Amino acid sequence: MRSLIGYLVCLVVALTIAYAFAPRPVPVPGEEPLRTDRVQINALLKVGERVLAAGERGSLLVSDDQGVSWLSATVQPQRNVALTALVDLGQQRLLAVGHDGWILRSTDSGSHWQEVRHDDQLGEPLLGAWAAGGERVLAYGSFGKFYQSDDAGLNWRALALDVDSAHLNSLDGGADGRRMLVGEQGLVMRSRDGGQHWQTLPAFYTGSLFGVVRLSDAHWVSYGMRGHVFVSHDFGDSWTQLPIGNQLPLYGHVVLPGQGGVLIVGAGGSLVRLDARGQLRHVGRLAGLGTLTSAVMIGSRLLVGGERGVFQESGGSVAALGK
Template sequence: MCSYKNYLQVAFGVVLGLLQGVTHAADYVDVLDLPARVSALAINSPLSGMARAGERVIAVGQRGHILFSDDSGKHWQQAVVPVSADLNAVSFPSATQGWAVGGDGVVLHSNDAGATWRKQLDGREIGALLVKHYGALASAEPGNEQWPLLVAEGERLVAQGADKPLLDVWFANERLGYVVGVFNLILRTEDGGQSWTPFQDRTDNPQGFHLNAIASTGDALYIAGEQGLLLKWDDAQQRFAAVQTPYQGSFFGVLGKPGEVLVYGLRGNVLRSTDGGLSWTPQDSGLRVSITAAIVDAQGDYRLFTQGGQMLVSQGAGAQMHWLQQAEPVPVTGVTRAANGALVVVGSRGARTLSVDKPSNP
């Protein structure tokens, strides 16, 4: 039976807990205003995206963690980041200038090869951007029914707050770039992120599907989305036009070379086109687990990674794929090629390097 002393201890603990709860509530800081905590364990925490900045390898992930390595992934340092929002993707069009995006609509910029970052945009501002941009178009074209709908979308974003994540980022150079995210959220900059223009009216995505990834194949720019959505930049129309594909599941990424493109996604589905997306051939990956990252390696071969840790290799053209057994398969969410030709991958267990062995003949 509990003694009176035990009851007092329990009661004191309850009161102390309540007081601490009040203190924590008073001390709450939004993740968009809270710098990422420096931690020796950051390299082993979940990481989501990767990029190369010259010779440097950059990785981004949960709680605002950004890490960089100057020796092809052997040793890592943690960058100075002004937010604690989860980060999903990173793009470096040059050795020094880079952008990262993630939760709560955050856009970060670095001008020192990823060592330090500053916030350019977040979800608290994006809704107002839409209202201002499409409100001006509605005033200029009062008969266009599209503009009031997009103004209303911006007003909803303002009312809902900063809760819409950006999922990917791509920059052609140090000035021109795009960020994409949930519910057809897409913004374009032509001045290195100093200003952003909403591009919702420039996508063939009337149902507002999520935009999961944006990537260039060298001769075309694609956006991959959910429920079979695939968009391709049409320079003549100045918009992302819909590309018809034979698969209606979600796509998670696009990669390719001039004259060839692969799009990949749920349940091991991979499609290949050699005519600019006019026709597609399903590729037999031999797997039924989602493909979540891919890269063209130093030899020009495609390497695709799954959430189960498998690696698929397609030598030369992407017409045939072979499964390359991994000694310790772990989920992969991002991959890049290091300066020495090795592959560096990230996932739920942090970062690691992989060999680039050739697959055996099937």
């Protein structure tokens, strides 16, 4: 009997080892739904009915059911470094930028991505990208890095800015040629001629600014460290600080539809809503979501991304905020 038991034990062990080392089919990327609460998200983008998310370790996620479920996009090659921003160039063309000067391009609304630029020697991150109209797109980031493409992201050339190697964090503008660029140590630059010439504005804040929003040709908003939010009604000639009431940093925003203003998100689930003229309408928090970096609107519903993944705002709508 003991011999029989011994043989059975040996057989189980042998079968277990054989199963562990047996070849298995390699999973196809994107076939299995992802747990987005396990991925840090740095950027969200809505393209038609599709929502995309970018984040840590080269994550590029796609949702075709309004953020309920997500699949992983195909990335070639996968560098496994953080992606920081997404931009829509139209005609199903998208760009993603990230650390190590990494730039990826998609021509099928984000299902597949191909590398067009990478620089692992410096290891410096790109922090944003902005569609400048037509085939032109700009990318920017750490230590004054500023690049332009005139062929929808296929080829890039460096542009010189007099920023003393400051990090460039956010850019916005309009078809009238007015643009504004913000960065660390209160850096604010503006252009009236589509970026041909840039003017550094007098400092009104010494901390880092992480975002800038164009509400109209005159009304602009900037925000950043320690809950600071500033509004200008004269394209940056003067700025007024808004009384937010907390010191949590603010990292991202979404422009609300129908002249609804802007919603800014940040650490501690912070929400700050301003109307279309930059007037403060609401300050609140989404409990339990940690640091928020980005947001998009799906109809009247808010989708937010951050350190704990992608979530729908539990109330389902921001329509009631600050009426």
